Amino acid sequence: MTEGPSRDTASALVVAEKPGAKIFPGIEEHLEKLAGFFLAQTRYLVEGHAMLQSQQEGQSNAQSAALMADQGSTETCIKQLMDQQLAIAGQFQEELMATQSAIYEQLMAMQAQAGEQIKKSVTEKLFDALREMQSNRVNLLETQLAAKMNDIFQILTSRIQQLVEEQTA
Template identity: 40%
Template structure:
């Protein structure tokens, strides 16, 4: 009981202190709420006055906008009216001009037809005259072209003949070298029963011709030329091939026949000829000179035999 009384007394004290604090808080709230209510009332009054001012300003602004829009619409309507009047005036003028043009065209149609007829007749007459002149000009042009073509063909023939003569001269130069080699070769035969190989002669001819720098340079220059020179080079090579074959056959037969005529004295001199050949001197007896002359004649005949083919090739090229 004593403890309960103590607890009750403590609770009463706590309750009293709590009530005091609650009263203090209430007083503080009243003290805070009064200024807030006054400030809120003041704010509401200010907002109301500002709203009224805004309404007044909005009314004034709306009136100004309405006046501005009315003014602009009036100006636009006035411009549209003026533009419509100008367009109407231009349309009237255009219609009048169109009527005048139709009348002018109708009046000038006959004059145009007669003028066109006259121009056509004059043009036809000039064309007929020009056709005669064109025929004359065509004849002159054809004649000039024929002369130019003839001169070009003549120039080509002249160049071809010059090249052919140059080739023949170089073949002759190469033949002299070949003749010297053949002369040395025939002097080395030790028995008259030895036969001359035509294929070997043909190969020797080709080697000598190819070893000649002038012929090689000429062949290269021909190959680097135009199409006509290339065709001429091919035909010339074919002719040279035939000439070499004929010359090899003829010279082989000539040497084989001439070897039968070599006397024993020439055979006895072979040893001395070989000794002198090692020193750089070549000894030739009269029979060998006669054989050499006979070989030259055979080579000339062989070349003349192959020359018609060469001429026919040149004719085909022309």
């Protein structure tokens, strides 16, 4: 900067070379220092901005890579969960079919047992009804036989009495 004004400070010097600038002695040097200070600060800010942007890009790339890795891991986990769900669903279906089959077999056995019980009950009731009918018929026959025997006995008694009267007369 000792060789003369730099290209960056040229615009500040143009202002300083105007006739009003001669009123203040040393203003050119002061303006040059001020312009140099602002340029240094601007460069510092530009470098800081570039560094922050680079850091943000690096962080963004790292986050993107982490998200991609997480996505792959998540997809693997989802596939494993789906495989587990399919296995559980298959096992559940097999158990459901086995339970349904066992219930059907029990129902058939119960129906057969109920059928046998009904058959036995009907047979017993028919046998009891037949026995009662036979008992009633035996009672009726006994009553009829007793009545006929009584009638025959009376006829016989009356005939014997008639014969006795004929013989005694």
